[in-house]
Amino acid sequence: MLTDTDSHLTFPILIGDIGGTNARFALLLDAFAEPKLFPILPTTNYASIEEALQTSILDKTSVQPRSAIIAVAGPVKGDEIPLTNAGWVIKPKDMLSALSLEDVIIINDFEAQALAVASLGDDGREQIGPGSVLESASCAVLGPGTGLGVAGLLHARHTWFPVPGEGGHVDVGPRSERDYRIWPFLDPIEGRISAEQLLCGRGIMNIYQAVCAADARESPLTDPAEVTTHAMAGTDGAAVEAISLFSTYLGRVAGDMAMIFMARGGVFLAGGISQKILPALRKPEFRRAFEDKAPHSDLLRTIPTFVVTHPTAALSGLAAYARTPVRFGVATEGRRWRS
Structure with missing residues (x-):
């Protein structure tokens, strides 16, 4: 796990909102693009986030993300992050290697909802x-x-x-x-x-x-x-x-x-x-x-x-943060991993 003062991530950026029942993902091509939304994925249909992303999203798009910001339903602590109301355990180091990512940030799902409120x-x-x-x-x-x-x-x-x-x-x-x-x-x-x-x-x-x-x-x-x-x-x-x-x-x-x-x-x-x-x-x-x-x-x-009433408010909040991280005081220490 690495930390630094540079909050910017490299585009394209994968953004995700993982709740207790469903996972929602989108791809942000650059700072000016609207998020490209993917179909909602039930968490029980996949053994891990890596399997869900690879088989249902990354295998079906020619544009591959270089970074990821994922909001999860549960406290973020350590290199293994269990979800409070679902079976997945998020392992950012595994995400880096399995999905060929350079950078992964994991935050709480309601941080993402709070980020959305700032721009609703x-x-x-x-x-x-x-x-x-x-x-x-x-x-x-x-x-x-x-x-x-x-x-x-x-x-x-x-x-x-x-x-x-x-x-x-x-x-x-x-x-x-x-x-x-x-x-x-x-x-x-x-x-x-x-x-x-x-x-x-x-x-x-x-x-x-x-x-x-x-x-x-x-x-x-x-x-x-x-x-x-x-x-x-x-x-x-x-x-x-x-x-x-x-x-x-x-x-x-x-x-x-x-x-x-x-x-x-x-x-x-x-x-x-x-x-x-x-x-x-x-x-x-x-x-x-x-x-x-x-x-x-x-x-x-x-x-x-x-x-x-916004249908994908959490993803909207993550996209706002990905575009202009300096606008938000999101703490990444202990929550950012790099390859």
Whole structure:
């Protein structure tokens, strides 16, 4: 592993966003080109990232990358990087040799989402509720998906600094009378309920099954897609309540992150779940929970919240960094490997 102060990479640059379920890749030919997107790859279809890239992408393009910037769902530490919610172990040294790359940078997937927030226009986001963006102020990003990703984005010295972390694993507890009824039926991890146990795909199922158990009713729906589909259509009462509670709990955690980062530049909800349940997030529950932060409710009412609607926001963030790395304070020490 090598580090230096030169943040520039050699084009063409492969950019990738690897989540717990799917991997998305694109090729950036130069600093002025739009990313060339490749088909989405399910991580379970391939034994490793090298196999996925070689067989499904590099064998099918005449332009071969010289560098790579990859965002992964998990903390980046050491020469072997296991994904939190998927079976791959990312080994940058193997990527260098197997794919004939000169340079590889690995960052957290929600750093990439934070990078995207710095350059998202109105066409890539939808505002939920009141509040106005304070230019150059801090932002927060939350993404319910296979897990719950959280990151901050701070601005100083004309530079955007993404702040990765594991904020999705903070503790959450019951507040309302309904919460206290369903909480005993939630599935904990080692005795506690974390935000990620509620605010991700399996979290939707956790809430739905707890709602059904609390009311002593059957729970015929078997996956998060079914629950969200029935909730959006209004065809299953337990599903409707589950997504309403999901929106409430997401609002509570988003409000917590807004205060932690003093995110007057906005709080952004990324990921496919946020887009799919957008009609539910437009209802009062999300924003009401976000603002219910006494003694700071007045402050929270001034902070805007957005759903990121850009279809490949993380790749857009990586492309922005690849084009102009000096604009972003991405730490590469311990996260950059060269051949």
